[in-house]
Amino acid sequence: MNLVKKTNTNYLIFLALLFPIMVIVDYFLIQYIVNSEVEEILLHEQQRITFHLDEEGILPTSNYLFHTVPMDESLEHLPEFRDTLLYEGYANKQIPYRTYTFSSSIDSQPVKITLKHVLLEINELIWLLFLTTSLITFLLVLGLYFINQKVYTRAWQPFFENLSKLKNYDVTQKDPVYLDGSQIKEFEELNTVITTLIDQVKKDFQNLKEFNENISHEIQTPLAIIRNKVVLLLESKNLDENELKNLEALYQQINKLSKIGKSLILISRIENQEFKRLERVDVHTIIANILSNMEEIINFKNLKVSTELQTVSIECDHILADILFTNLIKNAVQHNKDGGTLHILLTEGKFEITNTGEVSDIATEKLFQRFQKGSSAKESLGLGLAITQKICEIYGFQLDYVRNEALHTFSLFFNSDTIT
Amino acid sequence: MKILVIEDNIEMLQDIKSFLQEEGNICEIAPSYKAAQDKIGIFPYDILVVDITLPDGNGLDIIKAVKKENIDAGIVIISAKNAVGDKVLGLEIGADDYLTKPFYLAELNARIKAIYRRKVYNGSKEIHFNEIKIKPDSYEVFIHNHLLNLTKKEFDIIHFFVVNRHRLLTKEAIAEHLWGDHIEMADSYKFIYTHMANLRKKIAQKGGKDYIQSIYSVGYKFTDRE
Numbered sequence: 001m002n003l004v005k006k007t008n009t010n011y012l013i014f015l016a017l018l019f020p021i022m023v024i025v026d027y028f029l030i031q032y033i034v035n036s037e038v039e040e041i042l043l044h045e046q047q048r049i050t051f052h053l054d055e056e057g058i059l060p061t062s063n064y065l066f067h068t069v070p071m072d073e074s075l076e077h078l079p080e081f082r083d084t085l086l087y088e089g090y091a092n093k094q095i096p097y098r099t100y101t102f103s104s105s106i107d108s109q110p111v112k113i114t115l116k117h118v119l120l121e122i123n124e125l126i127w128l129l130f131l132t133t134s135l136i137t138f139l140l141v142l143g144l145y146f147i148n149q150k151v152y153t154r155a156w157q158p159f160f161e162n163l164s165k166l167k168n169y170d171v172t173q174k175d176p177v178y179l180d181g182s183q184i185k186e187f188e189e190l191n192t193v194i195t196t197l198i199d200q201v202k203k204d205f206q207n208l209k210e211f212n213e214n215i216s217h218e219i220q221t222p223l224a225i226i227r228n229k230v231v232l233l234l235e236s237k238n239l240d241e242n243e244l245k246n247l248e249a250l251y252q253q254i255n256k257l258s259k260i261g262k263s264l265i266l267i268s269r270i271e272n273q274e275f276k277r278l279e280r281v282d283v284h285t286i287i288a289n290i291l292s293n294m295e296e297i298i299n300f301k302n303l304k305v306s307t308e309l310q311t312v313s314i315e316c317d318h319i320l321a322d323i324l325f326t327n328l329i330k331n332a333v334q335h336n337k338d339g340g341t342l343h344i345l346l347t348e349g350k351f352e353i354t355n356t357g358e359v360s361d362i363a364t365e366k367l368f369q370r371f372q373k374g375s376s377a378k379e380s381l382g383l384g385l386a387i388t389q390k391i392c393e394i395y396g397f398q399l400d401y402v403r404n405e406a407l408h409t410f411s412l413f414f415n416s417d418t419i420t
Numbered sequence: 421m422k423i424l425v426i427e428d429n430i431e432m433l434q435d436i437k438s439f440l441q442e443e444g445n446i447c448e449i450a451p452s453y454k455a456a457q458d459k460i461g462i463f464p465y466d467i468l469v470v471d472i473t474l475p476d477g478n479g480l481d482i483i484k485a486v487k488k489e490n491i492d493a494g495i496v497i498i499s500a501k502n503a504v505g506d507k508v509l510g511l512e513i514g515a516d517d518y519l520t521k522p523f524y525l526a527e528l529n530a531r532i533k534a535i536y537r538r539k540v541y542n543g544s545k546e547i548h549f550n551e552i553k554i555k556p557d558s559y560e561v562f563i564h565n566h567l568l569n570l571t572k573k574e575f576d577i578i579h580f581f582v583v584n585r586h587r588l589l590t591k592e593a594i595a596e597h598l599w600g601d602h603i604e605m606a607d608s609y610k611f612i613y614t615h616m617a618n619l620r621k622k623i624a625q626k627g628g629k630d631y632i633q634s635i636y637s638v639g640y641k642f643t644d645r646e
Contacts, residue, residue: 220521231525235588
């Protein structure tokens, strides 16, 4: 429920409660006003009649005169007001009247004079009230709705613009976010808070990124030196077997560290969008090149490779495309079993690679995380698929993995924007 | 050949220097931009090994200056940055090759020799090692003038060996030389192991000596020394 609906609903509930109260209050109020008006008219008429009787001794003509009867001895408190219903022949129904009875004397005869005045019919009154109140309520609702709508679209305009800006915000983006100003204090405050928050997040992200990059970079030179020294040691002739073993282990761990560093640098460079060149890349050619580069290893593992390659070109960075497909094909070769099969399918919108392998116990959703490795490849770093995934993110490719027993399939769906 | 290594890390500098000197080169060092400028201005070098990030300047500027003054030296960039932009820019302004740290000294040696061969002999120079003759431009290897029938990777291996003769070449260095950075996997080591055996067999068939020594499980050495 959006804000304007919420507000309007509350208004409606309030008006719905107010409506009967308004009708009831109006009813009594109007009745009171009408009654007192009528009474005033009757009192005025009484004064006129009394005046004429005192001066001339005859009863003047009066539109309000109901009847004149001789005074009886009943214990009536005079003068008195009364409500009665009188039958009117012209309307063929009972009509409500207010009567006023007072005592006077005509020709020294004491008489009781009663004046009458027609009253509003109650039914009519209620109907009238209902109608007018409904009309007012309806106009109120209509007015409030439009005012709200206007306020919503106009006053909230900067809010929505800023919201959509924030939705599109990516902490890796270089350009700062400029939030639209507003004359409304609350929005201005919100903007200030958000801007501060973004600055802080950006700063933290930048620090973290720099830290990662620095660490990855700065370890490379010392690692190179250590590695060279270890090779020098390995070359010296007077080492016993135990020392050699230790040196070899040392050497391998240095290499591993160096590769982790390089891979992490690559990931952060992909994240930094350093590979910005967009060029026409022939996917089928890339795949053929990779396969020919790996030909010996594929033969060495006795893999049966079958390919169905259509001519497909995509728009992306050549280096990244090369890394992407190399990783996927390498993965399928590396985790394959000796004498296994490897099938590559390339169509207009999809690249699919299926390989035989071990039944991996790694959860599918964890597969693309960093440092996740299948059981078979102790040597691998578990960064290849993380890199692959990063590249896919950059270009909006979708990468799916399906495992059917010992058959592993990676499907890569190209973003339709990148297909040329 | 005469090589100048421009690199700010002294330890690294010494390693490269001693490795290249053992290869029979004259190797000089410059630990800063300023020192490099001074040396290039005075002495002629065949090869410059240039680190991009120097404490007092950018290695790319050295390359620009060298190219501007028409100094005919081969240039290898060594950088820890591995940034595509740097690589492209470096090669554009006239560097011959680009190596990312950490690199294997044997790889640097192979690259330097390849550049030197291209520059001085137009790539047509044959490489000799006793009875072995390698023609790098046509990917041919001869034993006692008999052509060896080798696969591309076998050629790469023996070429890499002969260029780095008497040196310990670790499996990792060989693998990186054969496939580059990204196709590193356990199978490549097994592959190297098998192909080393094939290579030995093929050389023996043509009457060549077995120069390939296994250094435990670390790697191999191609040498006629004991």
